[in-house]
Amino acid sequence: MIIESQLKQRPFILAAEGVNKSFAGFQAIRDLSFYMDEGELRTVIGPNGAGKTTFLDLITGRTKPDTGTIEFDAKHELSRMNEYEIYRLGIGRKFQTPTVYTDHTVFENLLMSLEGSRGVFASLFSKVNGQQKDRIHDILKTINLSEKAEWKAGALAHGQKQWLEIGMLLAQNARLLLVDEPAAGMTDEETHRTGELLLSLAGKHSIIVIEHDMVFIRQIAAGRKVTVLHQGSVLCEGAVEAVQSNEKVIEVYLGRKHAH
Numbered sequence: 710m711i712i713e714s715q716l717k718q719r720p721f722i723l724a725a726e727g728v729n730k731s732f733a734g735f736q737a738i739r740d741l742s743f744y745m746d747e748g749e750l751r752t753v754i755g756p757n758g759a760g761k762t763t764f765l766d767l768i769t770g771r772t773k774p775d776t777g778t779i780e781f782d783a784k785h786e787l788s789r790m791n792e793y794e795i796y797r798l799g800i801g802r803k804f805q806t807p808t809v810y811t812d813h814t815v816f817e818n819l820l821m822s823l824e825g826s827r828g829v830f831a832s833l834f835s836k837v838n839g840q841q842k843d844r845i846h847d848i849l850k851t852i853n854l855s856e857k858a859e860w861k862a863g864a865l866a867h868g869q870k871q872w873l874e875i876g877m878l879l880a881q882n883a884r885l886l887l888v889d890e891p892a893a894g895m896t897d898e899e900t901h902r903t904g905e906l907l908l909s910l911a912g913k914h915s916i917i918v919i920e921h922d923m924v925f926i927r928q929i930a931a932g933r934k935v936t937v938l939h940q941g942s943v944l945c946e947g948a949v950e951a952v953q954s955n956e957k958v959i960e961v962y963l964g965r966k967h968a969h
């Protein structure tokens with residue numbers, strides 16, 4: 710017997726429709742529509758000023774759209790929620806500069822981010838239970854920092870801090886991870902390992918990565934969909950090879966030294 714839910718398509722984890730956003734008369738986001746399946750790892754590229762970061766700001770509630778809808782998990786209209794409510798839904802963001810507690814250990818940073826922990830500092834003074842410990846050790850393994858658990862976060866290399874921050878999103882139980890230019894400032898080796906980390910999280914989490922490092926994009930986007938933003942709208946979407954050879958995309962990047 711086929712039950713009704715099996716006939717329905719899986720809902721999008723994120724569906725933005727007709728989104729517009731202006732800043733003092735400058736239209737940063739223009740009739741933007743964007744759909745993403747649960748578990749997708751989606752790379753978003755586009756020249757500097759295309760609206761990529763603003764798009765993330767709109768998802769996290771940092772800024773509100775002028776018009777349009779942004780639906781999460783087919784249930785939650787994000788444009789009607791505040792930043793904290795959106796965070797509580799399981800939408801986590803990693804900024805370009807790591808925001809870890811440098812004077813606390815790697816372990817403590819993860820502990821403070823654990824879902825259900827009783828506030829940032831209270832969690833440091835309460836006893837850590839076995840379940841929390843197991844969870845933190847799982848995350849440490851995932852982010853390749855098991856050996857650095859007792860290190861002060863401030864002593865980590867740049868790349869390791871970024872992985873810790875991704876680990877903090879995992880500790881928060883984020884279902885949708887928003888990652889803005891993770892490869893910036895990383896060595897090639899760190900960049901590659903970041904790619905491996907994001908690939909290992911895909912499927913279990915939905916992830917939007919904004920990037921412009923083409924080697925990195927080819928690593929994480931192989932066999933997946935890439936979205937090109939330009940002047941606040943989707944210019945084109947498709948496989949990384951198709952996007953790279955798309956005439957409109959080439960035109961948009963032409964004459965620019967740095968394709969951000």
Ligand code: ADP
Binds near residue numbers: 758764
């Ligand atoms: P990208 O991340 O693709 O480089 P942004 O989303 O940062 O682009 O910016 C898109 C455009 O919107 C830019 O021209 C930027 O100057 C403008 N913008 C973004 N945020 C604001 C803001 N808070 N106030 C005014 N202008 C803004």
Ligand code: MG
Binds near residue numbers: 761762763
């Ligand atoms: Mg940006």
